[in-house]
Amino acid sequence: MHPSDLKPEHFNGYPPEAKKLVTDYLSSLQRLPLSFLPSLLREVIEYDFKFPAERRALQKELANLHSLSPDQARDWLQGFAEIHLSSQLEHFDWINAPAQFVEQLSSYLWTTHQLDAFRTAALAYADRLRAVTPPEKPPIPRLGITVIGQGVAAHDEPLFRRLRAHGAYFSGVKPENGLELLLTTVAARANAHSEPYAHWYIDGGQAAAHNPALTCVSYHALEPVRAALSAKIRAEIERPGMGPENLRTVLAQLRPADLGLAKSSDPVLDRFQVKMLTEGSGTQIFSTTFAQWTAREALRRAQPLTMLVRFAPRQRQKPMNEMLSASHEVAELDPLGSLIDADMGAYYNWLNLQRLSGAEQSSFLVWFEGHNEAIAIGPSLPRGTVSNSATGLEQLLTWAS
Amino acid sequence: MSSYFSPQNAKHRDRRAAAGASAPQELARQLAWNRREFIRSAAGVALAGSLLPSSLIARTGISIGKRKVVVITFGGGARDQETFAPEGQENIPHLMHELIPQSAFFTQVVNRGILGHYVATASLATGVYETINNFASLPPEHPTVFEYFRKDLKRPASDAWVVAPSNGFNRIGESNHRSYGPGLGARVILPKHLLSAATSGNTDYAHLLRDNYETPFYTPELGGGEFELQQMGNLLKLSVDDFKAHALTLSSPDELSVYIVRQLMRQVAPSLLWITMHDIDIAHAGAYSLYIDGIRRTDRLCADIWKTIQSEPEYAGKTTLFILPDFGRDSDDDSGGNGFQHHRTGDALSRTTWMMALGAGVREGVVFDRPLESTDLVPTLGSMLGFSTALAQGKPIPELS
Numbered sequence: 001m002h003p004s005d006l007k008p009e010h011f012n013g014y015p016p017e018a019k020k021l022v023t024d025y026l027s028s029l030q031r032l033p034l035s036f037l038p039s040l041l042r043e044v045i046e047y048d049f050k051f052p053a054e055r056r057a058l059q060k061e062l063a064n065l066h067s068l069s070p071d072q073a074r075d076w077l078q079g080f081a082e083i084h085l086s087s088q089l090e091h092f093d094w095i096n097a098p099a100q101f102v103e104q105l106s107s108y109l110w111t112t113h114q115l116d117a118f119r120t121a122a123l124a125y126a127d128r129l130r131a132v133t134p135p136e137k138p139p140i141p142r143l144g145i146t147v148i149g150q151g152v153a154a155h156d157e158p159l160f161r162r163l164r165a166h167g168a169y170f171s172g173v174k175p176e177n178g179l180e181l182l183l184t185t186v187a188a189r190a191n192a193h194s195e196p197y198a199h200w201y202i203d204g205g206q207a208a209a210h211n212p213a214l215t216c217v218s219y220h221a222l223e224p225v226r227a228a229l230s231a232k233i234r235a236e237i238e239r240p241g242m243g244p245e246n247l248r249t250v251l252a253q254l255r256p257a258d259l260g261l262a263k264s265s266d267p268v269l270d271r272f273q274v275k276m277l278t279e280g281s282g283t284q285i286f287s288t289t290f291a292q293w294t295a296r297e298a299l300r301r302a303q304p305l306t307m308l309v310r311f312a313p314r315q316r317q318k319p320m321n322e323m324l325s326a327s328h329e330v331a332e333l334d335p336l337g338s339l340i341d342a343d344m345g346a347y348y349n350w351l352n353l354q355r356l357s358g359a360e361q362s363s364f365l366v367w368f369e370g371h372n373e374a375i376a377i378g379p380s381l382p383r384g385t386v387s388n389s390a391t392g393l394e395q396l397l398t399w400a401s
Numbered sequence: 402m403s404s405y406f407s408p409q410n411a412k413h414r415d416r417r418a419a420a421g422a423s424a425p426q427e428l429a430r431q432l433a434w435n436r437r438e439f440i441r442s443a444a445g446v447a448l449a450g451s452l453l454p455s456s457l458i459a460r461t462g463i464s465i466g467k468r469k470v471v472v473i474t475f476g477g478g479a480r481d482q483e484t485f486a487p488e489g490q491e492n493i494p495h496l497m498h499e500l501i502p503q504s505a506f507f508t509q510v511v512n513r514g515i516l517g518h519y520v521a522t523a524s525l526a527t528g529v530y531e532t533i534n535n536f537a538s539l540p541p542e543h544p545t546v547f548e549y550f551r552k553d554l555k556r557p558a559s560d561a562w563v564v565a566p567s568n569g570f571n572r573i574g575e576s577n578h579r580s581y582g583p584g585l586g587a588r589v590i591l592p593k594h595l596l597s598a599a600t601s602g603n604t605d606y607a608h609l610l611r612d613n614y615e616t617p618f619y620t621p622e623l624g625g626g627e628f629e630l631q632q633m634g635n636l637l638k639l640s641v642d643d644f645k646a647h648a649l650t651l652s653s654p655d656e657l658s659v660y661i662v663r664q665l666m667r668q669v670a671p672s673l674l675w676i677t678m679h680d681i682d683i684a685h686a687g688a689y690s691l692y693i694d695g696i697r698r699t700d701r702l703c704a705d706i707w708k709t710i711q712s713e714p715e716y717a718g719k720t721t722l723f724i725l726p727d728f729g730r731d732s733d734d735d736s737g738g739n740g741f742q743h744h745r746t747g748d749a750l751s752r753t754t755w756m757m758a759l760g761a762g763v764r765e766g767v768v769f770d771r772p773l774e775s776t777d778l779v780p781t782l783g784s785m786l787g788f789s790t791a792l793a794q795g796k797p798i799p800e801l802s
Contacts, residue, residue, distance in 0.1 A: 107534075110515045110516075110517075110532075110747075111515065111532040112532075113513075113530075115747050116747065119747065161488070243536060243537070244536045245536060280687075281685050281686065281687060281742065281743070282685065282686035282687035282688065282742075283687070285686055286686055286687060286688050288687070288688060289686060289687030289688060292687060293687065293739070296739060300736075314688065317683070317688070317691055319652035319653065320648070320651055320652055320653050320654060320656070320657065321648070321649050321650060321651055321652060324600075324645075324648055324649050334690075336690075337688065337690035337691065338690075340689055340690035340693070341687075341688050341689045341690050343689075344689035344740075344741075345689075347733075348733070348739070348740055351733060351740075352736075355736055
């Protein structure tokens with residue numbers, strides 16, 4: 001089917017709010033190239049389960065497309081229109097399965113050497129869109145906090161190597177009640193600037209006691225979901241003809257109820273958590289990967305004002321000879337390896353915070369849990385400096401803001 | 402900002418990356434320049450100012466018929482900042498201090514093909530950017546270097562071998578090209594597959610035998626003429642019990658591959674030997690410490706193979722060793738990716754790699770920073786060993802031909 005043939009009834013399978021949105025803008029969608037439209041529909045079909053920031057961005061984008069004259073629309077989307085598609089893609093059910101279409105499109109672009117052309121078109125479009133619908137400014141400067149090294153008594157390698165040039169390193173941090181203090185800080189921000197999904201606490205292990213105003217995701221709490229997912233995967237790969245691409249499609253279609261998540265009062269967060277496990281790579285196996293990927297996706301999608309990420313020890317990757325010994329012991333933890341993972345994860349958290357609006361005013365703190373080391377980055381803190389003075393975490397947050 | 406060019410499908414980059422990537426070739430040149438300077442400063446090698454083609458036979462005094470070539474793919478994908486950049490050199494001490502001073506180093510090898518490990522390795526082996534499905538058990542569409550070598554030089558099957566880590570590589574030895582193909586390719590050993598057969602498919606080893614770090618739950622069916630367990634005793638002079646016992650002392654699949662390589666060099670001494678490393682690709686699981694462990698192990702194993710080449714009478718003094726990655730990994734700056742974890746964006750960092758050549762006929766301690774393509778390897782091998790590579794797209798590298 002060609003986009004120009006779209007009719008409202010084609011979207012009967014969409015969730016209610018998504019259906020209304022797409023129907024409102026149908027005339028705009030009808031003039032979009034097929035290399036572009038399913039990528040947009042992939043977002044629209046999830047509209048009912050999107051965070052507020054995503055919803056607003058999608059509405060603005062559709063409104064912008066609607067406002068373009070025919071000539072302007074051609075100009076904006078020319079790069080996409082020049083992408084050649086296969087007849088197989090053209091006949092795909094891209095209305096009801098846009099994500100699967102995009103998977104196949106991605107593969108097709110690689111094999112036909114059109115990926116660079118598509119990237120150029122996507123980049124040009126994103127730049128133009130950003131110019132006419134600039135990202136929303138945050139009502140208060142954003143704050144990111146990452147806590148690393150849980151369970152590590154001592155380490156040899158210097159920490160925060162990638163971040164030191166951007167902020168101030170402190171080696172005399174007072175660790176007493178550190179996590180509690182940080183959670184109190186983020187809770188205070190949540191109470192003072194109450195917005196849905198604006199203040200997050202992500203824990204790679206078991207979440208500490210926290211204020212219910214925070215949106216909380218923890219690896220430990222998802223253990224039953226992870227077990228259910230593993231069972232599903234094992235069952236799927238036994239099926240004849242199942243390959244990696246088919247498996248990815250099956251995983252992408254899993255919903256919270258399929259993995260035993262009972263109906264909760266927050267279907268948006270449930271859907272988000274399931275996506276972290278079904279779409280993330282390594283998130284099912286390693287808690288450090290789960291914490292990093294979840295933070296990345298929460299920052300990208302929810303664009304929060306506050307985010308506290310606490311890494312916990314992941315399971316140890318057994319060397320080959322241990323696997324061959326066929327031990328059935330419970331997986332050990334690898335605190336030192338997890339510290340290295342989390343140190344890199346902290347850097348990625350900072351990079352992803354920097355990609356949001358208001359980055360120049362945002363603050364960032366990384367603390368080696370239970371120890372004296374931290375790095376703070378903020379508009380008023382000198383870069384590349386070192387302090388050995390005894391300092392409280394609260395003071396660091398004040399300086400960084 | 403448009404939100405639907407998702408990171409998983411790598412269609413969108415942020416503004417900072419876009420500004421820097423306005424000319425991908427410029428970025429690639431910058432990467433190569435950095436690599437050259439890093440190597441010059443750390444390894445004390447000289448920059449070759451001009452092309453210095455010379456006859457290999459004149460340089461070595463070894464007749465074509467007696468020459469041997471070993472190719473190692475430094476897989477699967479490592480970035481500059483974890484290898485040749487100043488902060489990464491601690492991870493590759495053997496390459497930096499033992500191998501590079503003895504090698505001709507090419508700073509800029511660009512892969513313009515599909516960045517999946519099987520298809521990229523197939524492209525390296527055919528000299529053509531292959532477009533086969535990365536996750537299917539399919540042979541390359543164009544003749545492999547093994548077929549050119551064997552057909553042109555009338556070499557027996559025992560003279561060309563591939564040792565590869567995963568079942569997905571079982572078709573790498575020969576193409577389905579009508580003028581070459583069945584019966585003319587390399588013998589392929591999949592050490593993990595052998596181990597599976599030796600242990601009678603005991604499910605306790607399922608985790609070890611998982612095939613592909615990108616799709617860790619999936620193991621494709623084997624097809625084609627891979628090396629079978631019962632041939633191990635006849636050809637490699639290795640009993641199944643000895644093989645299993647030795648596997649119990651090894652920490653990774655690549656160590657197992659190198660163990661098999663040593664047996665192969667001692668017992669069969671093929672003239673064309675291709676080894677594909679894969680441990681580094683654990684990066685897909687998102688654990689940075691395991692990715693670094695993989696780089697350090699691969700660095701050590703490359704040096705071990707070079708020592709074996711120098712110590713085995715059939716190889717010493719008449720062998721040229723090539724070491725090159727199949728491609729890199731995504732940049733931290735590209736918001737479409739997730740840094741080191743994947744190779745999905747197709748950015749300059751993930752496409753630009755390096756190659757070192759050392760041994761017979763190679764000038765030692767020189768750096769060449771003109772651009773090459775990864776498809777140039779096969780014509781270069783043809784030129785060195787005296788066979789035609791008529792259907793390859795690349796060109797012989799004059800400095801090595």
